[in-house]
Amino acid sequence: MDQHDLDKKVLIVDDELDMLRMLAKVIAKKCGVEVETAPSAHEAMVKIESWIPDVVITDIKMPGMDGLEFLEWLTRFDSTITTIIMTGYGTIEMAVRALKEGAYDFFEKPFENEKIVHAVTRAMERTRLLRENLQLQQRLTENQRASGFVGKSRRLCQTLDLLARLAPSNATVLIRGESGTGKELAARALHAMSKRGRRRMVTVNCPALPEHILESELFGYRKGAFTGADSDKDGLFLEADGSTILLDEIADIPISVQTKLLRVLQEKEIQPLGQTRPIKVDVRVLASTNQDLEAKIERGEFREDLFYRLNVMTVTMPTLAEIVNDIPLLAQHFLELYSKEYDRSDLEFTPEALQCLMRRTWKGNIRELQNAINQAVLLCSGTRITPGDLISDSDVDIPGEAVANRTQACFLHLPYKKAKEEVLSYFTSSYLTNALTATRGNVSAAARQCGMERQAFQRLMRRHGIKSEDFR
Ligand SMILES: Nc1ncnc2c1ncn2[C@@H]1O[C@H](COP(=O)(O)OP(=O)(O)OP(=O)(O)O)[C@@H](O)[C@H]1O
Ligand SMILES: [Mg+2]
The missing domain is CATH 1.10.8.60 (Helicase, Ruva Protein; domain 3)
Known part of the structure; x- marks a missing residue:
């Protein structure tokens, strides 16, 4: 018996009490699940509201509410509950209708134990899959809400899904897309959904800084490294240690800085200006651009090896x-x-x-x-x-x-x-x-x-x- 199945629940509904007792015994024993019974649809409904089953096995012809009506109610109540219909003589047509209405399976009385055990096992598997899927969807919408993205289109959901899948890894991600498509928002989402999410993400607006400043901002310097360096300064990479750094608009960084960046990505270490000993850093790098990097490589303005390092995973944000x-x-x-x-x-x-x-x-x-x-x-x-x-x-x-x-x-x-x-x-x-x-x-x-x-x-x-x- 699978331990896991102990928390699985099956409800059997039938007005024939002997049948009810016998079936409950078989299923409890062979499937290793918790079993409850109800002699009518009404009693089943009361029970279900407090004891939500995974699978419901129901007779189709019962006094009061019949199996079909009950099925309709059940689907509305919780569509992840899987239903199996039992049919007696002359109710096959109703069973076919029930299948059309969403019942999962049916079997005829009298039945073989083995068949019913098999049907219940498959039905439980279906419920499990449906519930997992529902949870996943909810998690996705929660992610979406948390990340600030609004939209339900397939293209956007695919992008968000990709972001959610890339987030937990430490992989470098290149975020591409036209201007205003949400590249920075995507970077924030990647960071927030990662295990680094509690730390502050460091964002560097690359084109805003002139070449020599960009370099010392990123990697820091030691006192006396150049005229004006009158004290040590930690760079942004060191500040982002244990967290994420976003190199926003990376296409514009000068070749000299590109070379140093390549080294960080390859060796996971930085070398502040004026210091010979490199420092190990644990930084996840995200980069964004709205430019045609391939064309920049052709023109010799962007290092191809850096491109390949950055381009481990690419997310392209959809245009409006x-x-x-x-x-x-x-x-x-x-x-x-x-x-x-x-x-x-x-x-x-x-x-x-x-x-x-x-x-x-x-x-x-x-x-x-x-x-x-x-x-x-x-x-x-x-x-x-x-x-x-x-x-x-x-x-x-x-x-x-x-x-x-x-x-x-x-x-x-x-x-x-x-x-x-x-x-x-x-x-x-x-x-x-x-x-x-x-x-x-x-x-x-x-x-x-x-x-x-x-x-x-x-x-x-x-x-x-x-x-x-x-x-x-
Ligand atoms: N799907 C979305 N739902 C809600 N807001 C969004 C969405 N996508 C983008 N935004 C908003 O649009 C604005 C632009 O997004 P962001 O700055 O991330 O884009 P960008 O691609 O980095 O733009 P640029 O190329 O101009 O730097 C931001 O205010 C952002 O919050
Ligand atoms: Mg931006």
């Missing part, structure tokens, strides 16, 4: 176009977020507004959708958000000035800090868009025209989800 069916859910999620933030609990979308969101192209993906909803909450003067309230960065048909006036009027009602941030962000993206339109997407020319370094200009473009190819 690939998860169009999630747009209403996402929009609703952001609506709740910003309604709370701006204290506007009464807002809702009109169906036309949702349709409009689903039809639109979103170059900046989920981040752009999020911004559009943020602005809509600010712009909307009534209680319903209409298509007219939905402005997006890719809107070209609304004259810029009209948008600016309407938008800025709304910012005036916000707290100063928030208003300034909003206006600034709005200004920057219009400014960049304008320059790129004028130069037809030539970033160097646009940067020159604005009196900026090309790299700084690109950094701003990325932050605002603006892509040069959209202007060509």
Whole structure:
């Protein structure tokens, strides 16, 4: 007898008491499970509410409620309970109907013990599988809730599933995807679902740091390593010891830093500037990029060996176009977020507004959708958000000035800090868009025209989800 089966429960329902007793004895003995009996469907129902069985074996023809009705109730009560129908003479048709209604198996009286034992064993296995699957699904949605991802589309669920499976390992993961598709969110989810999750994840925004600073930030230095190094400094890798480091936008790091990074990934050790003895570190590395790394390798801007080290496992985040069916859910999620933030609990979308969101192209993906909803909450003067309230960065048909006036009027009602941030962000993206339109997407020319370094200009473009190819 399998120890494990002792916590398994079988309920037998039949109005023939001799049959009930005999069957209970056989099943308890041969299947090693706990068995209870009930002489009618009604009594079975009362019992089931407090003693949830794995398998129910029921007669089909009983006074009061018959087996079919009982089956219907049972399926509604808990569809993971597996049912086996017993039929007597002349009830085969009912048994066939029962199978159609979701009964798992049936056998005819009088029956052979062996057959019924076999049927019960299979039925218990089915219940076990169904319940495990249900638990798994619940865990997935819990993961999803915990990770901050919203959406039910197959493509997104597959991605989340992959993240959940990769999370527990220490493998380096490269997260790819267009801008605003949730790469950073994915990295946070990977970290949170790993055993390192309780520690703080260290995020390095690679392009934000100039070459020499990036190197000393990552690996640290010793006093006197260079002019100005007047004390020891631990790098971010050491800070992330025992935790995870996210190298955000890795495509932009200079070759010299790439070489050092390769060493960390290979040897699991770092060498602070000015120190000859390397230090062992236990850091899980996650990297993200929205760029074409293969093309960068071709051009000699990215080390191929580093690419292979990073690319052990790749997760590609879906674009918003690939998860169009999630747009209403996402929009609703952001609506709740910003309604709370701006204290506007009464807002809702009109169906036309949702349709409009689903039809639109979103170059900046989920981040752009999020911004559009943020602005809509600010712009909307009534209680319903209409298509007219939905402005997006890719809107070209609304004259810029009209948008600016309407938008800025709304910012005036916000707290100063928030208003300034909003206006600034709005200004920057219009400014960049304008320059790129004028130069037809030539970033160097646009940067020159604005009196900026090309790299700084690109950094701003990325932050605002603006892509040069959209202007060509
Ligand atoms: N499925 C999702 N559900 C809810 N929010 C999401 C989802 N995907 C992304 N977001 C939100 O969209 C915004 C952009 O996500 P994130 O910063 O992770 O994207 P990214 O790919 O790193 O963007 P970028 O390329 O601009 O750096 C964040 O506010 C994030 O919380
Ligand atoms: Mg990012």
